[in-house]
Amino acid sequence: MSTTIKDLARESAVSASTVSYVLNNGPRPVSRHIREKVLATAARMNYHPNAVARGLSRKRMDTLGVVYTYWDAEITDYYFISILHGILGSCMRHGQATTLFTSHVWSKVEDDLSLFANGRCDGLIIVAPPLSCTVMSLLTARNIPCIVVSDTLPDSDISSVNIDNQLAMYQITQYLLDLGHQRIAMLCGDNDQRSTPLRIEGFRRAFSDAGHNEDKHLIISGSYCFQSGYESALKMLDLPAKRRPTALCCANDAIAAGALKALMGRGVKVPEEISVTGFDDTPLSSTAPVPLTSVRQPFGTIGMRAAELLLARIEGDQSHHSEQLPTEIVERDSTAPPKK
Amino acid sequence: MSTTIKDLARESAVSASTVSYVLNNGPRPVSRHIREKVLATAARMNYHPNAVARGLSRKRMDTLGVVYTYWDAEITDYYFISILHGILGSCMRHGQATTLFTSHVWSKVEDDLSLFANGRCDGLIIVAPPLSCTVMSLLTARNIPCIVVSDTLPDSDISSVNIDNQLAMYQITQYLLDLGHQRIAMLCGDNDQRSTPLRIEGFRRAFSDAGHNEDKHLIISGSYCFQSGYESALKMLDLPAKRRPTALCCANDAIAAGALKALMGRGVKVPEEISVTGFDDTPLSSTAPVPLTSVRQPFGTIGMRAAELLLARIEGDQSHHSEQLPTEIVERDSTAPPKK
DNA sequence: ATCGATAATCGAACCGGTTCGATATATTTT
DNA sequence: AAAATATATCGAACCGGTTCGATTATCGAT
Numbered sequence: 227m228s229t230t231i232k233d234l235a236r237e238s239a240v241s242a243s244t245v246s247y248v249l250n251n252g253p254r255p256v257s258r259h260i261r262e263k264v265l266a267t268a269a270r271m272n273y274h275p276n277a278v279a280r281g282l283s284r285k286r287m288d289t290l291g292v293v294y295t296y297w298d299a300e301i302t303d304y305y306f307i308s309i310l311h312g313i314l315g316s317c318m319r320h321g322q323a324t325t326l327f328t329s330h331v332w333s334k335v336e337d338d339l340s341l342f343a344n345g346r347c348d349g350l351i352i353v354a355p356p357l358s359c360t361v362m363s364l365l366t367a368r369n370i371p372c373i374v375v376s377d378t379l380p381d382s383d384i385s386s387v388n389i390d391n392q393l394a395m396y397q398i399t400q401y402l403l404d405l406g407h408q409r410i411a412m413l414c415g416d417n418d419q420r421s422t423p424l425r426i427e428g429f430r431r432a433f434s435d436a437g438h439n440e441d442k443h444l445i446i447s448g449s450y451c452f453q454s455g456y457e458s459a460l461k462m463l464d465l466p467a468k469r470r471p472t473a474l475c476c477a478n479d480a481i482a483a484g485a486l487k488a489l490m491g492r493g494v495k496v497p498e499e500i501s502v503t504g505f506d507d508t509p510l511s512s513t514a515p516v517p518l519t520s521v522r523q524p525f526g527t528i529g530m531r532a533a534e535l536l537l538a539r540i541e542g543d544q545s546h547h548s549e550q551l552p553t554e555i556v557e558r559d560s561t562a563p564p565k566k
Numbered sequence: 567m568s569t570t571i572k573d574l575a576r577e578s579a580v581s582a583s584t585v586s587y588v589l590n591n592g593p594r595p596v597s598r599h600i601r602e603k604v605l606a607t608a609a610r611m612n613y614h615p616n617a618v619a620r621g622l623s624r625k626r627m628d629t630l631g632v633v634y635t636y637w638d639a640e641i642t643d644y645y646f647i648s649i650l651h652g653i654l655g656s657c658m659r660h661g662q663a664t665t666l667f668t669s670h671v672w673s674k675v676e677d678d679l680s681l682f683a684n685g686r687c688d689g690l691i692i693v694a695p696p697l698s699c700t701v702m703s704l705l706t707a708r709n710i711p712c713i714v715v716s717d718t719l720p721d722s723d724i725s726s727v728n729i730d731n732q733l734a735m736y737q738i739t740q741y742l743l744d745l746g747h748q749r750i751a752m753l754c755g756d757n758d759q760r761s762t763p764l765r766i767e768g769f770r771r772a773f774s775d776a777g778h779n780e781d782k783h784l785i786i787s788g789s790y791c792f793q794s795g796y797e798s799a800l801k802m803l804d805l806p807a808k809r810r811p812t813a814l815c816c817a818n819d820a821i822a823a824g825a826l827k828a829l830m831g832r833g834v835k836v837p838e839e840i841s842v843t844g845f846d847d848t849p850l851s852s853t854a855p856v857p858l859t860s861v862r863q864p865f866g867t868i869g870m871r872a873a874e875l876l877l878a879r880i881e882g883d884q885s886h887h888s889e890q891l892p893t894e895i896v897e898r899d900s901t902a903p904p905k906k
Numbered sequence: 907a908t909c910g911a912t913a914a915t916c917g918a919a920c921c922g923g924t925t926c927g928a929t930a931t932a933t934t935t936t
Numbered sequence: 937a938a939a940a941t942a943t944a945t946c947g948a949a950c951c952g953g954t955t956c957g958a959t960t961a962t963c964g965a966t
Contacts, residue, residue: 276951279921280954281618282622282923345922513823584946597945
């Protein structure tokens with residue numbers, strides 16, 4: 227249907243291989259005369275090389291795959307999208323296409339893996355795999371380059387890019403402690419996410435390092451969503467006054483927004499009576515009824531680095547990285563020293 | 567490196583073509599005996615057919631491309647993401663991979679088009695192309711199936727999927743008029759987006775159909791962002807009391823949120839003093855300080871239908887569709903009859 | 907002029923599948 | 937039992953590029 231390299235060769239009265247050399251600038255020299263002729267016919271015939279044929283013979287599709295499972299049915303969450311944004315940027319800059327794969331259920335991803343791991347993509351970026359995830363071993367077994375955006379697995383030699391979850395939580399807890407809070411509740415996210423135990427650990431360590439008594443009852447398990455934050459906050463409000471926390475340290479912004487709603491519903495003033503912190507610094511942080519003090523994750527950079535590391539690995543780099551990108555506390559209006 | 571169909575053929579003591587017939591269930595019959603043998607060796611050798619080779623010979627990659635330019639540097643906006651979500655769902659259901667392409671500048675997309683239009687994707691879904699966009703004609707010239715998610719172009723035979731922008735705006739304006747508002751300002755989005763003139767037209771028609779005098783000065787141009795809404799709302803507040811609108815009909819939720827902030831900053835009560843409506847029903851609508859009455863667009867369905875139409879077209883369907891999916895007004899707390 | 911070295915070009919094989927014409931085998935018909 | 941038909945399998949060509957060994961043209965040095 228469309229013009230092929232053979233058409234081009236015939237029309238330019240040269241061999242197909244020569245045309246290929248011209249189009250790729252090598253690997254062999256072509257005389258100036260012929261080069262120009264070929265280029266001219268290519269333009270005239272509106273020739274565009276077929277990426278699939280090219281990919282087959284070069285064993286390189288210049289395509290990166292992104293794998294993601296959403297926890298509760300939404301790819302639309304800011305976390306994934308911003309990382310994807312970074313990945314896309316990187317891919318564009320390096321002339322790579324980006325192919326997406328998602329599924330509600332992680333096991334389905336593993337089943338459908340063959341769709342990816344079959345030459346279509348040169349490598350895979352796996353975003354936020356749940357704790358129980360065997361995909362990576364499948365991939366390495368099949369010699370498919372991959373990178374995870376997640377905390378490093380203890381026993382894995384797969385490179386990873388992420389923030390330092392423990393440190394980040396440590397810092398924001400410390401921030402609250404420095405404000406003078408003593409009774410702080412941590413509103414946690416899903417237990418099967420790797421970030422959860424790490425953030426809890428950071429929270430705990432901030433307490434012990436500060437020499438404060440850590441009251442275990444103030445670690446509230448939940449999930450990374452608005453509803454969970456709402457419910458957990460209500461629980462906190464129902465505690466007897468002397469046990470009620472003066473600050474809620476939330477494991478992400480959605481939880482914090484939910485908590486905010488609960489507090490406002492009960493007429494509790496933020497930050498005057500209770501301080502609230504978010505995590506992720508999504509747009510929610512700034513548009514919340516009380517703009518949230520939050521931990522900014524460099525999502526874009528995370529995605530970018532993941533793509534770059536993957537690309538390096540595809541190009542033969544064997545080294546093992548596990549990058550931890552710095553986070554930053556963004557102060558807004560939801561935190562203040564405790565009352566009195 | 568990895569096992570090929572030839573390895574499989576040798577190991578099963580049959581020809582490669584027979585293996586192919588087994589793996590694809592056709593197009594020719596294979597004896598039960600051989601079928602099972604091949605399947606067994608395939609499993610044993612952990613064989614996965616190479617999608618690229620397959621794609622080359624079948625001229626079909628089972629991949630749909632999604633093209634998008636973000637207005638102001640963010641792919642992360644809810645509009646695109648939710649549509650993408652619908653597309654992904656459809657693709658998964660139909661065994662298609664999804665490849666993404668974005669760029670800040672639309673012209674860059676046109677340049678890089680060859681990356682897509684070269685066999686890698688079987689067709690393209692173009693999301694929200696700006697008014698001045700020549701990509702589609704390039705594509706049709708090169709015989710590449712495509713669908714736009716956008717209002718239909720007057721002179722185009724490319725199928726499209728979208729809401730009825732004019733009708734939707736008509737309805738929400740009517741809703742405000744029915745509440746008793748007479749002085750309503752429309753806070754518009756970008757002028758180079760196709761939706762803008764259509765929504766304005768809907769706004770106008772609602773006025774004229776209701777027999778109200780339409781005051782042209784209440785159509786405020788701007789862009790689809792928070793900041794624009796903020797600024798436009800301030801302008802409204804600065805109008806002399808008798809010309810000040812009692813309702814702000816915003817062209818999207820971001821604008822409405824910005825407007826809300828301006829109003830709250832000036833101590834204007836919503837909805838008691840001024841009603842505000844959004845458009846799109848993004849999460850912003852429900853999490854805004856005053857939950858917004860908004861127009862819900864069926865983003866997921868839009869994406870889904872776009873993918874399905876594209877798939878049909880790829881499979882040879884020549885018919886021309888331009889689907890307009892129904893919208894729905896979601897009432898929340900930001901609207902009420904005008905004061906007194 | 908002749909020879910060797912270098913540069914430019916060609917032809918064929920290959921990447922890993924699919925598909926079609928031809929052949930071999932099994933089944934039915936007469 | 938032979939002929940006609942249906943079924944199962946093979947081999948080769950093809951998809952549209954890249955790459956490598958071999959061949960030819962070009963050039964400077966002797």
